[in-house]
Amino acid sequence: MPDTIQPTTPPPRIKPGAHGFFLDLDGTLAPIVEDPQDTRLPERTRNLLTRLVAEVGGAVAVLSGRALADLDRIMGALRLPASGSHGQELRFGPHAAHPDAEAEGVPAAIIDRVEEFAVLHGVTSERKPGAIALHYRKTPDQAEACRGFVDTLTAEEPGLRALHGKMVSEVALAGIDKGGALERLADTVDFQGRIPIMVGDDVTDEDGFRAAQARGGFGIKIGAGPSAAHYRLEDVEAFADWLEEILR
Ligand SMILES: [Mg+2]
Numbered sequence: 001m002p003d004t005i006q007p008t009t010p011p012p013r014i015k016p017g018a019h020g021f022f023l024d025l026d027g028t029l030a031p032i033v034e035d036p037q038d039t040r041l042p043e044r045t046r047n048l049l050t051r052l053v054a055e056v057g058g059a060v061a062v063l064s065g066r067a068l069a070d071l072d073r074i075m076g077a078l079r080l081p082a083s084g085s086h087g088q089e090l091r092f093g094p095h096a097a098h099p100d101a102e103a104e105g106v107p108a109a110i111i112d113r114v115e116e117f118a119v120l121h122g123v124t125s126e127r128k129p130g131a132i133a134l135h136y137r138k139t140p141d142q143a144e145a146c147r148g149f150v151d152t153l154t155a156e157e158p159g160l161r162a163l164h165g166k167m168v169s170e171v172a173l174a175g176i177d178k179g180g181a182l183e184r185l186a187d188t189v190d191f192q193g194r195i196p197i198m199v200g201d202d203v204t205d206e207d208g209f210r211a212a213q214a215r216g217g218f219g220i221k222i223g224a225g226p227s228a229a230h231y232r233l234e235d236v237e238a239f240a241d242w243l244e245e246i247l248r
Pocket residue numbers: 024025026027028200201202
């Protein structure tokens with residue numbers, strides 16, 4: 001089977017009890033908004049997640065490209081095992097005080113070059129653990145310039161890689177991704193012996209789909225675009241509908 005296919009099938013109506021859930025935030029649990037700082041978790045989704053956590057004994061994790069602190073701000077009281085910054089930060093339990101972040105970061109000289117580029121091109125840069133991002137949702141005409149810059153910069157440095165998401169391009173440490181985060185979380189006590197389900201909307205979720213499927217589970221791609229996931233749902237709302245259905 002080709003690695004990247006176009007799934008059109010909605011996911012089956014499973015019984016959640018035997019599964020572990022790995023969920024992306026932006027574009028999966030929460031609708032994408034113009035300013036990433038304005039993102040809110042819809043009340044309905046928050047209630048469904050709370051029920052899901054109880055149903056599966058805590059086997060629900062959030063895997064986001066956001067820094068963990070930012071992720072926690074949006075999730076609020078719903079504190080779950082989580083991975084931030086595309087796998088760079090990991091928190092294994094809901095109450096673990098100290099996330100497990102790699103000590104190593106993006107070299108300062110690279111950060112300087114990215115920040116200088118951001119100023120010159122009128123886009124927003126964001127320092128995160130293990131990455132520096134360029135956001136261009138407000139200046140979409142800069143998309144190509146940002147992507148090209150990040151590709152060129154990372155091609156020069158073997159320890160770094162380019163990550164292109166929706167209206168964001170990042171210079172990130174190589175060898176760390178959502179697939180690795182899923183692997184490590186899936187081996188923790190809450191997730192052990194459970195069939196993993198990875199749900200996400202973006203290119204960076206593909207590593208997670210592959211990891212879940214390699215462990216006998218499945219991926220659900222939210223929205224359009226090629227994907228290795230076995231199943232697809234149309235949007236944030238459709239995913240909430242599916243959650244509601246399996247919790248019935
Ligand atoms: Mg997303």
